[in-house]
Each structure stands twice: as structure tokens, then as C-alpha cells.
Amino acid sequence: MRPRLTSPVPARPGCRRKPASLAGLFRPRGRLRFVARAVPTDREPSRLDLWSGRLRLAALQVPAADVVAVRAWLRGGARTEPSPGLGLLTGRMLVEGTEQRTWREIAEQAEARGVSIDGSATAEVHGLAVDALADDAALALDWLAELLLSPEFAPDRFEFLRDQTVGELLSLADRPEVVTGWAFRDQLYHPHPLAAPGQGTPESLDGLSAEDCRRFHLDALARGGVIAVVGAVDEREVLARLERLFGPAGDLGPRRAARREPPAPRGRPERxxxxxxxxxxxxxxxxxxxxxxxxxxxxxxxxxxxxxxxxxxxxxxxxxxxxxxxxxxxxxxxxxxxxxxxxxxxxxxxxxxxxxxxxxxxxxxxxxxxxxxxxxxxxxxxxxxxxxxxxxxxxxxxxxxxxxxxxxxxxxxxxxxxxxxxxxxxxxxxxxxxxxxxxxxxxxxxxxxxxxxxxxxxxxxxxxxxxxxxxxxxxxx
Incomplete structure (x- = not known):
């Protein structure tokens, strides 16, 4: 079966990890790894702002968790998309190949390390979720930067995902409560972009291209976003590595984010x-x-x-x-x-x-x-x-x-x-x-x-x- 990264990839059964890893300095020192500890829940996370404040970073050490969860979200999402479904397709395309690796290489390498990678979008953001063992924290951050800063947006992968999304719409259209819910959303949100289905419509999807996803993603990078890292990590080392990975990308040159503030959701006139x-x-x-x-x-x-x-x-x-x-x-x-x-x-x-x-x-x-x-x-x-x-x-x-x-x-x-x-x-x-x-x-x-x-x-x-x-x-x- 072809490995895919549009859903989390489980670890290979019975695989053993090498004692050495890329995590290095990320592991907290002088601490027993398998002893549950009370987490100081009101301790402030370590923070860092990049790109003149447009990219906000936060890292929090949770000692009892022998894993790392990384979330990177760029501002925009469905509320700013010029055509319904563009935000979701852009988020999903982030795991479908980069300038360095094909989608298959990404999937196979993630499966070999037991790393879960998911690209998606919401009403307000699109981006990535990466989950890994704490030993692979540095690797997770490196992959995050690669996927977020150099996605390929290959036309063949775009067509595959677009067809898949149309299939989702057809499946959802079989559920009367969903169809009614879509109509209710339109009744509330029109003419706001959130009046449209998150997956778009067959007509809107048919009019999109991989290049549209590339432009939408570049706009989102120019707009900025947030990155949160949580787990058994050293907060200062996490922020230092993120600064090395993402700091240079803040120079946008002549490009600036397209301003797309959506119209107010007035709703349809019919009650x-x-x-x-x-x-x-x-x-x-x-x-x-x-x-x-x-x-x-x-x-x-x-x-x-x-x-x-x-x-x-x-x-x-x-x-x-x-x-x-x-x-x-x-x-x-x-x-x-x-x-x-x-x-x-x-x-x-x-x-x-x-x-x-x-x-x-x-x-x-x-x-x-x-x-x-x-x-x-x-x-x-x-x-x-x-x-x-x-x-x-x-x-x-x-x-x-x-x-x-x-x-x-x-x-x-x-x-x-x-x-x-x-x-x-x-x-x-x-x-x-x-x-x-x-x-x-x-x-x-x-x-x-x-x-x-x-x-x-x-x-x-x-x-x-x-x-x-x-x-x-x-x-x-």
C-alpha cells in the first residue's frame, strides 16, 4: 500500500531505536526519563519572536512526556481564501513533497522513525503538526522547517489531492444532516468566506491549481504565524534551533502579504x-x-x-x-x-x-x-x-x-x-x-x-x- 502523510503515520511495529540521535542537546540533562513528575502548570514557556514579530515561537518542557509535539500554523486560513477549498488544499500539500524530498521519501522516512506528520487547515490558519519521540526532537524541527519553507506544490500531487477532496464532498453529500448544516452555515455567514464548505465546492476546486496553493502559502508566510513546541525538550535549545532554521526566511524582499480582510458575516435575508x-x-x-x-x-x-x-x-x-x-x-x-x-x-x-x-x-x-x-x-x-x-x-x-x-x-x-x-x-x-x-x-x-x-x-x-x-x-x- 502506498504510504501517505495526509494522516498520522504509525511507528513500525517492533522497530528499535539507535542509542544516538539527532536530539543531542534537546534532552533535559540529569533527569530520570521514566519517572512521572508533577508539571509546574503555571510556569511560563520560553518565547521568541522572529520576522519583526510576525512569527511567534514558544517552547515548554513537560518532563513526564518522552515525546515532542510541534505545531506550526500560518495566519490566513479559510477566512482569507479567495476561492473555497484553497486553504485546506494548501495545508494538505505541505506534506506532498519539498524541494529536497519527494512525497514518498517523506512518508517512508517518517514511518521509519515513527514520526507523525499532518498538514491541514482551519478557518484561520494552515500548517503542520509533527509528533515524534523526544530523541528525535531536532529531526522534527528540521523537517518542520523543510516542509514549511520549501514545499514543492507538484501539479500531479495537487491533482491527486483535489480528486480526493471532491470524493470527500460526494461522501458528505450523502449525509442529510451535513447538507442541512452546510445550508445553515451559508444562512449565517454569507457573504463571509466561512459560508462555503471547508473542502470547497466541486466548481471552486476545479478552478484551482498547484500555483494557487503556492501563492496562498507565500502570502501566509508573509503574514506570519506561530510555532509551539512541547515535550521532553530543553526550551532554550529548541528556540535557538528554530531561530537558526527560520530566522533567515523572514527577509521577504519585495513580497508582502496580500491583505484579504473578509466581509462581515451578515447572513442571508431569509430567517x-x-x-x-x-x-x-x-x-x-x-x-x-x-x-x-x-x-x-x-x-x-x-x-x-x-x-x-x-x-x-x-x-x-x-x-x-x-x-x-x-x-x-x-x-x-x-x-x-x-x-x-x-x-x-x-x-x-x-x-x-x-x-x-x-x-x-x-x-x-x-x-x-x-x-x-x-x-x-x-x-x-x-x-x-x-x-x-x-x-x-x-x-x-x-x-x-x-x-x-x-x-x-x-x-x-x-x-x-x-x-x-x-x-x-x-x-x-x-x-x-x-x-x-x-x-x-x-x-x-x-x-x-x-x-x-x-x-x-x-x-x-x-x-x-x-x-x-x-x-x-x-x-x-
């Missing part, structure tokens, strides 16, 4: 949209409106409110009333911060129900939302929310990869997310009155936009004409 789906019997319903972005001070209160409404399961107001008590829906979902980042997140309520029960279910959704803005939650409910949030806290730093995600969040959004005290303080400060006031500021049942996917339709993707399904085959998958 309700109905789309046909391939479902035989079920209707799929989304309802919601925008709330706040990633850095808004009300974020903790809205997370608690989401739990009260049902983001954590059947105990919330919406699933308990609609599914458990009334029996109107076979599936429910609630999120008050869906997609929150630089752009605002959204209240998003999902219902899987029978077409005859759509109106009554929506009535109960609005009733539940009115309740949280008309009366404060009781103290016991908030305490239960806090208990659950405190209970999940240890999982935030369960792996080196999760530590790296916290560092990336801090570098991108300016929040001290890596500090345990910061995360615990945001949970501990929650009060019934604070949650109630946040609900009144950000929840409005009268502003709900509703998208209903009804059975009996057929996606134009399925019919083979390559166009989007009627009603808006839109949104972030």
Missing part, C-alpha cells in the same frame, strides 16, 4: 430556509445566531450556559424537554460557541426529528431560550456545571499535543490558556447572576435563523452536474 435532502423520513433542523468570538470576556459564562441548555448531553434544558419528556426528536445538539475564533461563534441547536414535529420542536427551543434570559439559573445548577468543568480540566493537559494546542491558542489569541490557574479561575468565578447577565446580552430567541432539511430531495452532487445542492450547500462541514 428560514428549507432544503431538500436524500433522507427518507427524518427532518434535520438547525437554529441559531451569532454570539461572541474567542477572546470575549463572557466566554466562560456562555460555556456554562451551553451546558445548562444541553451541550453536555440529555440533562440540559433542550434535550430534556424535547427528547426525553416530549419524545419529539431522536437526536439533539447544542453549542453556544460553534466556530468561535477571530470571527464570532454561534448558538447552534440541532434537532433530528420527524417532519411533522419540526414546528413544535422549534417552539420548545425558543421556549427554552426565553427561560434562560428571563430567570437566573439556580445555584445548584451552576455548581453542577462547575463540577463537570473542573472534572474535565485534567484532560486539557493529558498529552503533549494538548499542551501544544494550549500554547497555540495563547499565541494566536493572546490568552494565557496554558496556565492552569487561568483556566480554573474562569470556572471558579461562575455565578448564577453572571451566567444570567451573559445570557441576556448574547441570547435572543427572536433573532434565530432556522434551516430545515426535509426528505425527498436529491443533491445535485449526486446527480453528477457538480453544482451545489439547492438551498445552499454551504458551511464548514
Amino acid at each position: 428560514r430556509v428549507e432544503v431538500g435532502t436524500a433522507s427518507r423520513e427524518q427532518a434535520h433542523v438547525y437554529a441559531g445566531h451569532f454570539t461572541v468570538n474567542r477572546t470575549h470576556p463572557d466566554l466562560p459564562e456562555l460555556r456554562a450556559l451551553g451546558i445548562l441548555l444541553g451541550s453536555d448531553g440529555l440533562a440540559g434544558l433542550i434535550p430534556n424537554r424535547i427528547r426525553e419528556r416530549e419524545g419529539l426528536a431522536y437526536a439533539t445538539g447544542v453549542d453556544l460557541l460553534a466556530g468561535a475564533g477571530t470571527d464570532p461563534g454561534a448558538l447552534s441547536v440541532y434537532l433530528g426529528t420527524h417532519p411533522d414535529r419540526v414546528e413544535r420542536s422549534l417552539e420548545l427551543v425558543r421556549e427554552s431560550l426565553r427561560r434562560v434570559i428571563e430567570e437566573p439559573p439556580d445555584a445548584e445548577a451552576i455548581e453542577e456545571c462547575q463540577t463537570g468543568m473542573f472534572g474535565r480540566e485534567p484532560f486539557a493537559t493529558e498529552t503533549a499535543g494538548r499542551w501544544a494546542a494550549l500554547l497555540v491558542d495563547s499565541l494566536l489569541h493572546g490568552l494565557p490558556s496554558y496556565r492552569r490557574s487561568f483556566r480554573l479561575e474562569r470556572i471558579g468565578r461562575l455565578t448564577p447572576q453572571g451566567v444570567f447577565e451573559a445570557a441576556r446580552r448574547h441570547i435572543d430567541p427572536e433573532r434565530l435563523r432556522v434551516t430545515v432539511g426535509l426528505p425527498g430531495g436529491r443533491s445535485r452532487l449526486e446527480s453528477g452536474d457538480g453544482a451545489l445542492p439547492s438551498g445552499g450547500f454551504q458551511g464548514q462541514g
Whole structure:
């Protein structure tokens, strides 16, 4: 089977590592490697800014982890792409060959060392995730620089990935709830680029080329980004090596990043949209409106409110009333911060129900939302929310990869997310009155936009004409 790097590559079973490695100075000295240690969770990571502050680096030693997690993200992402799907294809192309090595050489060498390499993109960034044993930390950083600074963007690999992405779209188009969700995203975000599917559309993908990916990547390099390194490493040595690898690349010469600030997400004028789906019997319903972005001070209160409404399961107001008590829906979902980042997140309520029960279910959704803005939650409910949030806290730093995600969040959004005290303080400060006031500021049942996917339709993707399904085959998958 041909090795591919669009997903993590596992280590070869039974392979033994050589005693010597390229890590060298990266290994912390005078420390037992296999003894678990308490991690000083509020210790500041070592930091360094390059490229006149456009490339921000952070390294954090986590002694108990005998691995290294490296994350490198360049600013831009889907929110700045001129054509839907370009950001994702650019991220995936980063592991498909460089000026020094072919895609096959990269895959085989990564597999031989047990290194995982993944190129991807989100709404705001594209880049790389590299995971390796701590002994291979230097190698991981060297490969990161090679993949990020000298990707080849070979036309044949681009065509392969483009065909693969079209296949993903065709597969997703078989899922009625996804098609309805795309239409809901379009209803909310239009004319913002995030109104389009993260994978793009068949038409937009057909108009792209490997050269488009190259230009988008160069723009992102000019814009800058962040690199986070976490694991059993020496922080100073990590930053010194990154400075040697990336410092010279900061001289852009005549090239400057193309400024693409997206239009505001105003949404479609219609408050309700109905789309046909391939479902035989079920209707799929989304309802919601925008709330706040990633850095808004009300974020903790809205997370608690989401739990009260049902983001954590059947105990919330919406699933308990609609599914458990009334029996109107076979599936429910609630999120008050869906997609929150630089752009605002959204209240998003999902219902899987029978077409005859759509109106009554929506009535109960609005009733539940009115309740949280008309009366404060009781103290016991908030305490239960806090208990659950405190209970999940240890999982935030369960792996080196999760530590790296916290560092990336801090570098991108300016929040001290890596500090345990910061995360615990945001949970501990929650009060019934604070949650109630946040609900009144950000929840409005009268502003709900509703998208209903009804059975009996057929996606134009399925019919083979390559166009989007009627009603808006839109949104972030």
C-alpha cells in the first residue's frame, strides 16, 4: 500500500531505536526519563519572536512526556481564501513533497522513525503538526522547517489531492444532516468566506491549481504565524534551533502579504430556509445566531450556559424537554460557541426529528431560550456545571499535543490558556447572576435563523452536474 502523510503515520511495529540521535542537546540533562513528575502548570514557556514579530515561537518542557509535539500554523486560513477549498488544499500539500524530498521519501522516512506528520487547515490558519519521540526532537524541527519553507506544490500531487477532496464532498453529500448544516452555515455567514464548505465546492476546486496553493502559502508566510513546541525538550535549545532554521526566511524582499480582510458575516435575508435532502423520513433542523468570538470576556459564562441548555448531553434544558419528556426528536445538539475564533461563534441547536414535529420542536427551543434570559439559573445548577468543568480540566493537559494546542491558542489569541490557574479561575468565578447577565446580552430567541432539511430531495452532487445542492450547500462541514 502506498504510504501517505495526509494522516498520522504509525511507528513500525517492533522497530528499535539507535542509542544516538539527532536530539543531542534537546534532552533535559540529569533527569530520570521514566519517572512521572508533577508539571509546574503555571510556569511560563520560553518565547521568541522572529520576522519583526510576525512569527511567534514558544517552547515548554513537560518532563513526564518522552515525546515532542510541534505545531506550526500560518495566519490566513479559510477566512482569507479567495476561492473555497484553497486553504485546506494548501495545508494538505505541505506534506506532498519539498524541494529536497519527494512525497514518498517523506512518508517512508517518517514511518521509519515513527514520526507523525499532518498538514491541514482551519478557518484561520494552515500548517503542520509533527509528533515524534523526544530523541528525535531536532529531526522534527528540521523537517518542520523543510516542509514549511520549501514545499514543492507538484501539479500531479495537487491533482491527486483535489480528486480526493471532491470524493470527500460526494461522501458528505450523502449525509442529510451535513447538507442541512452546510445550508445553515451559508444562512449565517454569507457573504463571509466561512459560508462555503471547508473542502470547497466541486466548481471552486476545479478552478484551482498547484500555483494557487503556492501563492496562498507565500502570502501566509508573509503574514506570519506561530510555532509551539512541547515535550521532553530543553526550551532554550529548541528556540535557538528554530531561530537558526527560520530566522533567515523572514527577509521577504519585495513580497508582502496580500491583505484579504473578509466581509462581515451578515447572513442571508431569509430567517428560514428549507432544503431538500436524500433522507427518507427524518427532518434535520438547525437554529441559531451569532454570539461572541474567542477572546470575549463572557466566554466562560456562555460555556456554562451551553451546558445548562444541553451541550453536555440529555440533562440540559433542550434535550430534556424535547427528547426525553416530549419524545419529539431522536437526536439533539447544542453549542453556544460553534466556530468561535477571530470571527464570532454561534448558538447552534440541532434537532433530528420527524417532519411533522419540526414546528413544535422549534417552539420548545425558543421556549427554552426565553427561560434562560428571563430567570437566573439556580445555584445548584451552576455548581453542577462547575463540577463537570473542573472534572474535565485534567484532560486539557493529558498529552503533549494538548499542551501544544494550549500554547497555540495563547499565541494566536493572546490568552494565557496554558496556565492552569487561568483556566480554573474562569470556572471558579461562575455565578448564577453572571451566567444570567451573559445570557441576556448574547441570547435572543427572536433573532434565530432556522434551516430545515426535509426528505425527498436529491443533491445535485449526486446527480453528477457538480453544482451545489439547492438551498445552499454551504458551511464548514
